[in-house]
Amino acid sequence: MLNLTPKALSPSPFLFNPILAKTLNPNPNTRFTAIPNQFPHQNCKSEYRTERGLEFETGETFFRHESATGRDLGVLAASLYKRSKGQLRVLDALCGCGIRSLRYLVGAEADFVLANDANDEYRSIISENLSRAVPRGFGDERRWSVTHFDANRAMAECYVQREFFDFIDVDSFGSDSSFLRSAMNALKLDGLIYATSTDGYTSGGHRPHQSLAAYGAYVRPMPYSNEIGLRMLIGGAVREASVLGYRVTPLFSYYSYHGPVFRVMLRLNRGKLVDDRHYGFIGYCHHCGNSQAFSWNELGRIRCPCTDSKVSGPRYVVSGPLWAGPLHDAAYLTEMLNLAEQWAWVGSGTGADLEKLLKQMIDESDPKLPFGYIKLDEVASRAKINSPPLRIMMDTLHKEGYAASRSHIASNAIKTNCPMAECMRIAKNLRHSLPC
Known part of the structure; x- marks a missing residue:
């Protein structure tokens, strides 16, 4: 067993069990006033930013402002868990500058957050960012703690010392597969894992032996490779969970082009898959x-x-x-959208991108829709015509009795149960009916 001492760069977060602390302002758009810098440091590369009203410093950590949408989705899911269960303990396994930990503390009102990053040079940045909005507290009232271990080591230590979490965020680079089992071991039953992959090259089928080693899946090139990336990640989690006697259920799956980044929110429970066909x-x-x-x-x-x-x-x-099953849970996404509306993250002309994303995910959840998507450029190429307008193509598919939705993964693509030959026929008919 690891001996967590002050020499390990952080007081042990595993020797206490935080209780509910004073409730914070639930409006994530409220701007919080920064407290005096308790951890002064000199860093000419450091940069101050604001996200959802929270000020933080990036230091020399890797930070992408484009990932804010993924963080929004994580906070919404964590907050729904807190409202449902009445408590929320979060482990941010690769926290970087600590912005995700900060947002879970304030936006989701987490009772306790363990912010872990293997690089101990980030300690002052992480601690300063968290303490700006949330005092650390002491003993049973402690709200957050910072550690600097390899992510697998941090999660394994939690498991060994029986300190389990409700929500574990693993925002890693490359393949996330090496962290999945450790995260499941450190998670409470019915808890949530927010898993990540940035390995777009492998999901494109260019390294099938790498995908086999990482996720137990031999992946070949397919025209909807970015959706395959999400399914590869979920499939790897299914395999790891089954080894432990658990099952995972995807609540939502999110692809973002920057990186690229594949993120899936998984719920962990005991037992076998409900439907082996998935x-x-x-x-x-x-x-x-x-x-x-x-x-x-x-x-x-x-x-x-x-x-x-x-x-x-x-x-x-x-x-x-x-x-091969559903990527999203429509009812869960609807709850997320309603919560985003309550927080004024969407609606009234604000948050158009987040609102559009959530609504597209809900549309993608139609049980009539199969996996994959069809790019209209492929339809046009096969039919040897110009690509039809997406909205008109979808309306025509609906009129002919097919299910169809936009894909949040590719802008000029649709998910539909219409066979390719029929898509080509419809596109050719539209060519004659549309004005030149």
Whole structure:
């Protein structure tokens, strides 16, 4: 067992059990006044920023302002957990400058946050950012603590000392797979894991042996590779959870082009998958442009309906095992949207991007919609016409009885249960009916 002493750069956060502290102002748009700098330091590269009314300093930590939307989603989910359970203990396993920890403390009203980052040179930045809005407190009233361990070591120590958390944020670079099991061990049942991957090259099918090693999935190039990245991450979590006798359920899945960044919010519970069909194989036919999901007992019988031959050659590719089930929980996303409206993050001409994202995710949750998406450029290329307007294409699909929604992952793409051949027919008909 690790011996956490002052020499380890941080007082142990594991030797106490925080209780509910004084409630903070729940309006995340309130601007908080910075307290005097208790941790002075000289850093010419440091920069002050404001996010949702909270001032913080970045120092030399890696920080992306483009990730603010991902942090918004995390705070909304954490706050819903607090409202549902009445308590919220958060572990920010790779906290950087501490902005996520700060936002969980203030925006989600977390009772306690453990802000961990392996780089001990970030200690003053993290502590200063947190103490600006929330005094650390002492003993059972302590609201936050800072440690500097490898993320796996920090989570393993929590597990060993039986200090479990309700919400664990693992915002890592590259593959997140090495942290998944440690996070699950340190999480309470029915708790939430906010997992991350930035490995867009592997999700594109360019390194299938890397995806196999990291997530247990052999990934081949497919036209909706960024959705495959989310399904690869969820599938890896499904595999890790099953080893421990647990199951995970995705509450929402978010892709952002910068990085790229794949983030999924997972709920952990005991037991097996409710539906085994959601963890299987995905096939894509380059000939006809259609995709299919296959279960484990269908291995060896995989073929595309456009041909009578079994899978062979480069025209049909199969990836898996992956998560083939829903990426989002529509009811949960609706709660998040309602909370964002209560906080004035969306509505009345504000927060258009966040509102658009949440509504698109809700639309994507239609159970009639299959995995993957179709880019209208691909439809146009196959039909040898100009790409039809997305809104008109979707309206026509709805009129013909098909389910269709925009994809939050790709701007000129739709999710639909309409086969590619029918999409081509509709696009050709629109070419004749639309004005030149």
